[in-house]
Amino acid sequence: MIAKQLIEPKSIVVVGGSDDIHKPGGTVLRNLQDGNFKGSLYVVNPKMDEVQGIKAYRDVKDLPEVDCAILAIAAKFCPSTVEVLAKQKNTKAFIILSAGFHEENEEGAKLERQIVETINSVGGSLIGPNCIGVLTNHYSGVFTSPIPELNPQGVDLISGSGATALFIMDSGMQKGIKFNSMYSVGNSAQLGVEEILEYMDESFDPKTSSRVKLLYVESIEKPEKLLKHASSLIRKGCRIAAVKSGGSAAGSRAASSHTGALASSDVAVEALFRKAGIVRCNGRDELMTVAGIFMHPEMKGRNMAVVTHAGGPAVMLTDALSNGGMDVPHIEGEKAQELLGKLFAGSSVGNPIDFLATGTAEQLGYILDACDRDFDNIDGMAVIFGSPGLFPVFDVYNVLDEKMKTSKKPIFPIFPSSKIVKDEIAEFVSKGRVYFPDEVLFGNALCKIYKTPAPQPEHFEMPDMDVKKIREVVDNAQNGYLSPDEIHALLDAAGVARAKEGVSDNEEEIVKMAKEIGFPLVMKVVGPIHKSDVGGVVLNVSDEETVRREFNRMMQIKDTYAIMLAQQLSGTQVFIGAKRDDKFGHMVLCGLGGIFIEVLKDVKAGLAPMSKDEAHGMIKELKSYKIIQGVRGQEPVNEDKFAEAVMRISALVKVAPEIFEMDLNPLLGNKDNVVAVDARIRIEK
Structure with missing residues (x-):
């Protein structure tokens, strides 16, 4: 639980504060003062009586009670300092900037x-150690600069890396993105990304809370909490x-099944983000582009x-x-023709709407009004407007700003000439606007947002299953691969x-089974992992003689x-697998x-x-989805039956968490059904 003193401290002490603003203890003290912290501010420095105009205490034992402590001292002195503050000074919030802890060696751990x-x-809260600090609307508890303009309508940033948080803020500030808060969790010794997100959820106020959250995560220790x-x-x-x-796949282990090989920890992260509705980005630029959108x-x-x-960027x-x-x-x-009549000769309104290098601010206004009011097949406008530097473009950016205030449809400004027209862009940003410097980055980010599904329902109806029978089979099974009967x-x-x-x-038993199942049949060896590689699969077995010979x-x-022996079915081969991950639980793949x-x-x-809807969403996202739908006269796979099978496997592994790996490969799907033909299930209790 996050203590209120961490969010809204009435008093703060900087232990290790100094006059040297090139050191963390000096910079964080300056930032607290420049940020107009309204509470009482104290400093502990064993060699000075005054630091940056503030009375300094030689020892933490001499301090009055204090809500929040920011430590910028050597790691070896931190435990004793925390002990005094927590036990004697009623301090409930700690931000430890210092490095030299578990990231360095076992002694630090x-x-x-x-x-x-x-x-x-004492029921306190700890940010860090090994972090750059915390930024809220109440105080600037960081040792970095510049400090972004804080705004309740800005974004909340939670980062596992202090340097990355700084670079993200720097990138965002250039584009006009404002911040509401920043938490650099460092080593996450007590509070990590998941706990900060939990606080933001439980304290969320629809009238005052920021609606945009950005995360930089190096390790997900509590996936269920993050998802929730x-x-x-x-x-x-x-x-x-x-x-x-x-x-990356560099750390993937060798696996004995298709699922094991494919279900890496990164696949689990992808699945978690998708289930939660989080837009996953591949780097800082993409993250800030998504934030801008x-x-x-x-x-x-x-x-x-x-x-x-300009034609090229539009293409x-x-x-x-x-x-x-x-x-x-x-x-x-x-x-469209009416709009074209308002533009210079040679312009085009077919989309892209190109009003030429000589186009004016007034013409841009005509275009945006028409897209907003006249064209029902338009949902948003991306405006690419740079400059060759021949003349100022203040009037164009002013029109953009005015139209963004009145348009019912979103307008996204893309300014490729960020240096040539830096003054115009600065004025645009000063009005509270956000712009995008690169059209392709913008386009890719917008598509990624569009493709990210809404969060899956927290509660949904599970399929009917014979839970008693499932538990009976698993409880009686040994570790390892199950027998075909199991x-x-x-x-x-x-x-x-x-x-x-x-x-x-037994040969005679096999012949008897063949007659009971009916021809044609498939014969497969039991034992080898890759059956077809060793000649262990025979198709189209149509008589007793072939059964005996094979x-x-x-x-x-x-x-x-x-x-x-198995009945030979026809259809498209599909796959369902499951794998247990120590942190994420079971992943189900298709x-x-x-x-x-x-x-x-x-x-x-x-x-x-997974719900059936989530399973349907997974199937539709496959690159091979067209094959499942049926192409060039090929019979389609019954998508509803496929999704139901995925959902049922996801329910099975919740009832039987001892299932470590599972391959249903292949299942044969046609327009009527999806039927498992071969399966491997490994139990690890």
Whole structure:
């Protein structure tokens, strides 16, 4: 829990404050004073009686009671200082700027644990250590500069990296983005990104709270908490974007299944963000571009008018929007011709709307009015207006500002000439406006926002399942891969359709099963992992003689201990898998099956449990979705049955969390059904 003294302290002490504003203790003290902190401000410095005009205490023991302490002293002195402040001075909030803790060595980790234990014992809050501090509307508790202009309508930034937080703020300030607060959590010894987000959710006030949250996350330690509070905030009307670094495949372990190989920790992060409704960004520039879009009114559709006086940037933006799933629709008709008549000869209104390098501010006003009032197939306007430096463009940017005040549709200003017209841009930003310097970055970011789904429902109806039977199978199973009979029992209890099949190591039993199941059949070895690679799969078995011949051949294949028979079904091969992650719980994946999963690796993942709508969303996001829909006369996969099977597997792994890895590969899908043909399930209790 975050103590009120961290958010709104009535008194602050800087331990290690100095006159040297090139050191953290000196800079943070200056920032507190320049930020007009309204409470009592104290300094502890063992060598001075006055620091930056403030009375200095030689020892923390001499201080009066104080709400919040900012420590800028060597790590080895921090535990004893925290002990005195917490136990004797009633201090409940601590910001430790100092480094030298668990990020450095085990000795530092011990100091960090000691500090946390002390602060926890008094119900206090700790930001850091190894951070740049905290910025709120009440105080500027950071040692960096410049300090952004704080505004309740600005963005809230929570960062696991102090330097990254500084760079994000610097980038945002240049574009006109204002900030409401910034929390640099550093080592997250007690409070991390998840806890700050939890506070923002639980203290959210629809009248006063910021509606935009930005996250920079290096490690997600509490995914359930992040999911709960991020999705809650978005349901309350907030918009959240995040960068999660450290997602490369370099650390992936060798896996014994397709799911294990594909379900990396980064796939889990992607699934978490998607489930929560968080827009995932790949870097600072994209994050701040998304933030800039968030600061504008929300587009109600996907149709954009591209307004420009320069052809090249308009073409690049149109490509970015079109390739990303948005539309730049053709504009035509009587109103379009009326607009064209107000522009110089050679202009075009077909969309992009090009009013030439000689276009005037007045003409831009005509264009924006027409897009707002006359063209029903337009949901927003992207205005690209730079300058070759021949003349000032104040009048153009003034028109933009005025039209943004009155337009019912959002207008996004893109200014590529950021240095040539820096004075005009500065004036535009001074009016509270946000602009975008790059049209392609803007287009890609807008598409990413458009594609990010709304948060999944917190509560939804789970499918009917035979929970008692599922638990019976799992409780009686040993660690490792389940037998075919156990797999069949689990799938049947979960309500997942499967092919008729049987397993035996006896020739006469196999022949009897073949007659009961009916021809044509598929025969597969039981034992080897990649059956087709060792000649362990035979299709179109149509008579008893072939059953006997192939049984005797396949039993000689290395690691084979039995043969499986299954009815041969027709359809498109699809895949469902599941894998348990220590932090994120179970990921459920789906995509095309068979060899396609190895070649294309086109899968989407979600976190269990999933609603049917979420499963449908995953399927629609597959690059191979057109194949599932049916192309060139090919029979489609029953998408509803596919989504139901994904949902049922997500419910199964919640009932049986001991399932470590699971592959249903392939399932055969046609217009009527989706049926599991082969499955592997590994239990780890």
